Amino acid sequence: MKHLLLIAAFSLSALASTAQLKLTEQFDNTIFTASGNLGTKNSWVQNGGGTDVQVVFKTNNTGALTYPSYSSGRTYVTIGTNGTDPHKLFTGATIPLGTTGTFFTTFVVRVTSATTAGDYILALGTDAGDFVGRFYVRTNSGNLQFGISGNGTGISWTGTHSFNTTYLIAIRYDIVTGSTTNDDMYMWVNPSTVTEPATGSATLTRLNVSETYDGSGGSVDDMNKIALRQSGNSPIAALDAIRVAYGSGQSTQAANASAAWANLGAAGAPLPVNFANVKAYSKGTGVQLEWSNMTETDVLNYVVERSSNGVDFTTVANVMAKQNDGGKADYSFYDANPAAVNYYRIQSLEGNNSKKYSVIVKVDTKAAQTDVVLYPNPVTGSTLSLQATGLEKGQYMLRVMSANGQQVYAKSLAHAGGAVTSSVELPSTIKPGMYTLQIAGAITVINKSFIVR
Numbered sequence: 031m032k033h034l035l036l037i038a039a040f041s042l043s044a045l046a047s048t049a050q051l052k053l054t055e056q057f058d059n060t061i062f063t064a065s066g067n068l069g070t071k072n073s074w075v076q077n078g079g080g081t082d083v084q085v086v087f088k089t090n091n092t093g094a095l096t097y098p099s100y101s102s103g104r105t106y107v108t109i110g111t112n113g114t115d116p117h118k119l120f121t122g123a124t125i126p127l128g129t130t131g132t133f134f135t136t137f138v139v140r141v142t143s144a145t146t147a148g149d150y151i152l153a154l155g156t157d158a159g160d161f162v163g164r165f166y167v168r169t170n171s172g173n174l175q176f177g178i179s180g181n182g183t184g185i186s187w188t189g190t191h192s193f194n195t196t197y198l199i200a201i202r203y204d205i206v207t208g209s210t211t212n213d214d215m216y217m218w219v220n221p222s223t224v225t226e227p228a229t230g231s232a233t234l235t236r237l238n239v240s241e242t243y244d245g246s247g248g249s250v251d252d253m254n255k256i257a258l259r260q261s262g263n264s265p266i267a268a269l270d271a272i273r274v275a276y277g278s279g280q281s282t283q284a285a286n287a288s289a290a291w292a293n294l295g296a297a298g299a300p301l302p303v304n305f306a307n308v309k310a311y312s313k314g315t316g317v318q319l320e321w322s323n324m325t326e327t328d329v330l331n332y333v334v335e336r337s338s339n340g341v342d343f344t345t346v347a348n349v350m351a352k353q354n355d356g357g358k359a360d361y362s363f364y365d366a367n368p369a370a371v372n373y374y375r376i377q378s379l380e381g382n383n384s385k386k387y388s389v390i391v392k393v394d395t396k397a398a399q400t401d402v403v404l405y406p407n408p409v410t411g412s413t414l415s416l417q418a419t420g421l422e423k424g425q426y427m428l429r430v431m432s433a434n435g436q437q438v439y440a441k442s443l444a445h446a447g448g449a450v451t452s453s454v455e456l457p458s459t460i461k462p463g464m465y466t467l468q469i470a471g472a473i474t475v476i477n478k479s480f481i482v483r
Contacts, residue, residue: 050277050293051273051275051293051294051295052120052122052133052274052275052276053120053272053273054273055072055256056101056102056270057104057105057106057107057270057271058072059088059089062085063087066084067082067083067084068082068083068116069082071085072118072458073118073458074116074117074118075119076114076116077115077116077117078113078114078115079114080113080114081113081260082114083108083113083116083258083260084108085107087105088105088106090104090355091104091355092355094356095138095139095140095269095271096138096327096356097196097197097198097220098328099223099224099384100136100138100223101295101325102138103270103271103325103356104325104356105270106269108266108268109258109260109264109267109269110260111261111262111263111264111266112260112262112264113260113264114260115258115259116258117155117255117257118256119254119255120256120274122483124157124252124254125253125254125276125278126252127205127253129205129278129279130204130205130278130283131277131278131290132202132203132204132277132287133154133202133275133276134200134201134274134277134290134294135154135200135201135256135274136198136200136201136223137198137199137269137270137271138196138198138270138271139199139267140194140195140196140197140267141267142265142267142268143169143193143265143266144167144168144193145263146168146169146170147168148167148168148169148175148263149166149261149262149263149264150165150167150182150259151166151167151265151267151269152165152257152258152259152269153165153259154203154253154256154274155253155256155257156252156253156255157251157252157254158251160181161181161257161259162181162213162241163180163203164178164179166178166185167265167267168187168263168265169265170187173190173191174191174193175188175189175190176217178215178217178234178236179215179236180236180239181239181240183239183240184239186235187234188233188234191219197219198219198221200218200227200296201215202216202217202227202229202232202290204283204287210240210241211241213238213241214235215235215236215239216229216232216234218231218233219233223296224384226287226291226292253276256272256274273294273295273296275291275295276293277289277291277292277293305321305324305376305386305388305389306321306322306323306324306453307320307321307360307452308320308321308376308389308391308451309391309446309448309449310372310374310448310449311393311447311448312393312447312448316364316366316367317364317365317368317372317395317448318363318365319362319365319374319376320361321360321361321362321376321388322358322360323358323361325356325358326351326355326356326357327354327355327356328354328380329354330351330379330380330381331348331349331351331378331379332349332350332376332377332379333345333348333377333378333379334346334347334374334376335374335375335377336365336368336374337374337375338371338372338373339373340373340390343373343375346365347363347365368395370394371392371394372392372393372394372395373390373391373392374392375387375388375389375390375391389415389417391417391419391449392449393448394419401418401419402416402469402476402478403417404416404417404467404478414453414454414456415452416453416454416469417450417451419448419449421445421447421450421469421471422447422471423445423446424471425442425443425444425471426442426444426445426469426470426471427440427441427442427443427470428440428441428442429468430456430465430467431465431466432461432463433464433465438456438465439456439457443469445471454467456482461482462481462482463481464480464481465480466478466479
């Protein structure tokens with residue numbers, strides 16, 4: 031998926047430092063809509079022959095791979111032996127490996143069985159077909175072990191872990207120029223996602239690892255993908271919520287790593303995360319609020335907050351969570367005593383005491399001027415949020431058109447009046463360039479320009 035960036039009459043200059051979320055794969059069940067072969071869904075590319083990686087479609091978190099404070103759950107994939115080796119390309123530009131930088135990769139894994147020889151099941155890949163930063167699985171004396179290696183030359187193994195248990199894995203891979211044996215690699219099993227894990231607390235550390243990506247004849251490859259592997263020594267395992275981020279151009283390698291970790295969003299994507307369909311509109315003498323949590327898990331309650339200036343918020347209601355099964359949950363609240371101008375947001379309080387906030391929506395009970403905003407800017411995921419205030423109640427069509435007038439997206443919107451927030455998901459095939467989002471109703475047509483990067 032590509033994201034949309036709202037632009038005004040200016041452009042942003044590229045900075046020497048770089049921090050990018052290069053890939054996120056949640057195996058979203060709006061894309062992976064049934065169990066079966068992974069195939070080429072969501073831009074995965076198949077390599078080799080044998081049994082494909084299998085999608086396990088789920089509508090809730092029963093039997094799914096979940097880990098506290100990490101965005102995963104519901105649909106996931108399983109790998110086995112002697113199958114295809116699919117890969118998925120990074121979003122945006124590839125990463126030239128002639129520059130010092132750091133990759134962070136996180137995912138959740140649950141292993142059912144493994145071989146004593148073991149093999150890697152996930153790695154970073156280059157445009158020359160090399161694979162580095164490899165993650166291994168094996169069994170040793172009946173116990174589960176995880177391992178890491180640069181390019182397979184020398185493997186470090188953990189102590190023992192348990193089969194049929196979900197683990198969060200974080201791998202840091204430092205690119206150090208000047209040699210083919212000087213990269214550094216760290217792995218953490220079940221780290222905290224709140225702060226960047228320290229190298230001193232790593233479960234495994236491999237310094238000066240061997241790599242093969244420097245090419246022949248002095249050429250330098252580009253890192254461009256994440257790859258899965260199903261060899262004769264692969265385990266039977268489930269994977270979900272794969273994230274890859276990159277940082278470079280900072281003053282130190284540690285600063286590169288911090289930039290990569292900050293952009294990774296291991297504790298969840300930049301807020302808002304699970305909220306959707308947040309609406310607030312005038313109803314009678316009050317304001318009706320509605321919202322959904324698309325993946326409600328471990329939520330204690332929701333706090334409805336109101337502000338007169340969009341900055342200073344006070345609590346107007348507490349609403350208890352009602353499902354917590356990993357699926358969609360819908361909520362509403364009626365504010366019987368609003369002010370003339372009201373800003374609302376929804377706060378969720380989770381079991382680990384973390385808080386998440388929805389987008390802010392505005393309701394002017396005395397006016398009905400129409401305003402449309404696209405956000406966030408910039409964005410790094412797959413969702414563009416549209417917030418409209420003052421739209422008349424009615425049926426609308428949302429259309430995205432390219433600069434030459436070709437329609438690339440369409441969606442109907444039944445609007446109850448007042449303020450509304452809607453999500454726009456763009457196909458992975460959309461190309462960079464200038465686009466227009468059109469909101470068309472019976473008597474209203476609004477156009478907003480943006481670019482795809």
